[in-house]
Amino acid sequence: MKRAFACSRLASYLVLATGLAFNAAAHAADVTIGFAAPLTGGSAHYGVDLKRGVELALDDANAKNLQIGGKPVHFVLDAEDDQGDPRMGSQVAQKMVDANVAGVVGHFNSGTSIPASRIYNMAGIPMVSPTATNPTLTAQGFNNVFRVVNSDAQMGKLAGQSAVQSLRGKSIAVIDDRTAFGQGMADEFSKGVEAAGGKVVDREYTTDKAVDFKAQLTKIKSFNPDVVFWGGLDQQAGLLAKQMRQLGIRAVMLGGGSFENETFLKVAGPSAEGATSWDYGIPLSKTKTGREFDEKMKKKYNEGVVAYAPAAYDATWVLINAMIKANSTDPKVYGPFVKSVSFEGISGSIAFLPNGDMKDPTATFYKVVDGKWVPQAVAVGDKVDPITK
Template sequence: MKIPHSLKLVALATCLATGSFIVCPAAIAADVTIGFAAPLTGASAHYGVDLKRGVELAIDDANAKKLVIGGQPVHFVLDAEDDQGDPRMGSQVAQKLVDSKVAGIVGHFNSGTSIPASRIYYNAGIPMVSPTATNPMLTSQGFKTVFRVTNSDAQMGQLAGHSAVQALKGKNIAVIDDRTAFGQGMADEFVKGVEAAGGKIVDREFTTDKAVDFKSQLTRMKSFNPDVIFWGGLDQQAGMLIKQMRQLGMKATLLGGGSFENETFLKVAGESAEGAVSWDYGVPLSKLKAGKEFDNKMKAKYNEGVVAYSPSAYDATWVLINAMQKANSTDPKVYGPLIRSVSFEGVSGNIAFMQNGDMKDPAATFYKVIGGKWVPQAVAYGDKVEPLQN
């Protein structure tokens, strides 16, 4: 661990000379920097800010414990960067964090930024733990430094595909995605899930992650008389999409996978949101052991509770810190190989990894909009689905 020059001067100034010895009353804690990257501006900023708060709370809690690693008191600090949800900016931010010699990375939010950034971190030997990036490619590149504390699209798409056929009784299922690494990746896996469950895809459309008008795609879809429409993309567009569906007289159920089960979708969609369903990552906050306590901590510090994925960001930060403690080192090349063996009960649930960096048996929750609110209906642990009583 490298102690900043300014800290060395402080340490010397506080040491007392006694005869031929120099006695220091207390060791000076060395800064260990955790890097973070997500969209902190733009349409997805509410996600990025929520994630950043989760990392900040984890760092606060770690520093309160006054941890000693490698015989040296440590003080964790955060280097947070705005990748704007843009792959090109994500790569620039990744290189900036590498050049700053951060000890580990929590991020990124989008799969499209996480995948190119992961190569930069891998080449530098710096571990990366994403709280939210879901595209299977992230952990299929063979990079031993890359992990995630969420479901992959393959896992979530299979759940959503099966539920479209089995739970929603979809006969004619249509798909539209935003062509991003997340949206298209999720839609691809959803199609596989539908086909594996014996269902039928009658139409597939696409748009962009900047679009606000979906009526041309929906008009083509309408001719196939779909009863379920899957959206591969994020919340604001999902809200606009379902409003335009209803304006065109389409009564199909809108289904998503880890993309729009939050307040933003409800605000944009208004009354049109009623009946929408989606699978989301993890277990409902209200069902988690530490969920209420964590939400209260968020409210106490930020005057706002959990927006979406801050519990996962909190746990991703502790993945790095726990591995450092296990290795008794903050050197990425020393503690990095031990991340695979990290296992603990996090705020978002049980944290443990498979060899490729994916989560073991990640949980997912099936939600439905009832009375203008997202109401959890069932939780899946791996292949096992358990109905919830509300």
């Protein structure tokens, strides 16, 4: 009888506790995190991958039942499609400002991030881009603009050095898509080549919509280059690699943070073999947290990391950690705390310079071997170390 009574009381406590937890969750204040990237069009696979990274970060944060400012909070996502277009990016930015988002993860493209950053900064809303690399983004002097990715200046320098030193390029050709990212990366790469004692023998241009590069490649072929650098994204990179081989150009193809994924391999086919590129962060396979994150992606989305989901996850936690430090979700209150955030993320160590750039950005040098991207070396800042098996 006593046991039955005790069980009854325990059941009552459990019901009460469950009810209290439910009520606490029900009364948690919603904190909206904005996200912007191309969710349609040719770069949608990047945008969807980034969005998943943000979603996982918010899932993990909500599972912690955080209290900020003495009140339970529940994070929600406002995801917008900027179509990779600067004008649409600005419209999306104003829309999120009007919706009073607490912070923004985005945008994907440098060309959309730069104009959007001005709108967020005027509104006092912190913005953390997981992928925008053009140096202009953080050279504007804004206090609310950050990125968890290398700038073109660092990646271009690394790529330029590797073209001369690792790939032994004596004559190097460059082609870019004229976007803020593509041209910016190509400019910095060219500087890196010259600083390493190499020579850019030809510089060609196209657009981010082009599918035929034979005119540019025919001119490049006349210089008989050892290395061809591409400043642009993955689908075009795949077409470029294929057309290089069709024209008999045997130069090594090199990129910087743009096509180290399955899309490039599928589009390029056998022409991908031997291609090289620097990509942001450290290989997921080399860290326990990276492998676990990839498995978490597969479990929720039936697909692992496509490209930059880890950076999006880390960018989201930059905002959340700043809110926790400030004990406020008000962007004007927690905003100044963002620059002091420091933690070990999925993509590497997260900490910022005063201008919003990363303190010690990491990057990995990859090569296509037997149809797969294989990491060759890792850089932390300017220090490059080969990967040992």
